[in-house]
Amino acid sequence: xxxxxxxxxxxxPAAAEGGSATNKLREEASKLGSxxxxxxxxxxxxxxxxxxxxxxEVASMMKSAANDVDARLGENYGKYARSAADGIANFAESxxxxxxxxxxxxxxxxxxxxxxxxxxxxxxxxxxxxxxxxSGVDAASDAGDADxx
Numbered sequence: 001x002x003x004x005x006x007x008x009x010x011x012x013p014a015a016a017e018g019g020s021a022t023n024k025l026r027e028e029a030s031k032l033g034s035x036x037x038x039x040x041x042x043x044x045x046x047x048x049x050x051x052x053x054x055x056x057e058v059a060s061m062m063k064s065a066a067n068d069v070d071a072r073l074g075e076n077y078g079k080y081a082r083s084a085a086d087g088i089a090n091f092a093e094s095x096x097x098x099x100x101x102x103x104x105x106x107x108x109x110x111x112x113x114x115x116x117x118x119x120x121x122x123x124x125x126x127x128x129x130x131x132x133x134x135s136g137v138d139a140a141s142d143a144g145d146a147d148x149x
Contacts, residue, residue: 044100055092059085 062085070078095103111118 041100044103048095048100048103052092052096055088055095059089059092062088 062081066078066081066085069081098106
């Protein structure tokens with residue numbers, strides 16, 4: 001029914017329930033968004049730990065390779081390998097010392113400052129990942145062919 005003086009309908013409780021349902025949906029969406037953000041941070045933290053561990057392993061392999069280079073080519077060349085290994089180890093240490101949110105802020109600032117370099121790095125990483133995936137698929141295919149023989 002409509003109020004003759006204002007022309008409004010008299011279903012105010014129904015309108016309030018609709019607003020209440022909207023608020024509930026917003027609250028639930030906010031909760032889900034918060035949970036997703038927490039989960040993403042946790043996964044990023046795990047990824048950071050794996051990445052720093054892998055970088056430590058690469059640095060260690062490069063240091064041992066530097067000793068081989070010293071023996072075969074001379075200390076000057078080994079010095080370069082050790083320098084690269086130290087750089088990788090320092091990078092791993094700096095990653096280990098930062099929180100995920102700080103890393104995201106650093107990457108965002110870098111992309112804003114040097115978008116062309118960021119696109120180039122992303123393309124390079126994409127190429128490397130594609131090659132790694134392709135070599136894994138090829139190796140699995142070769143292993144399957146060997147099993148059939």
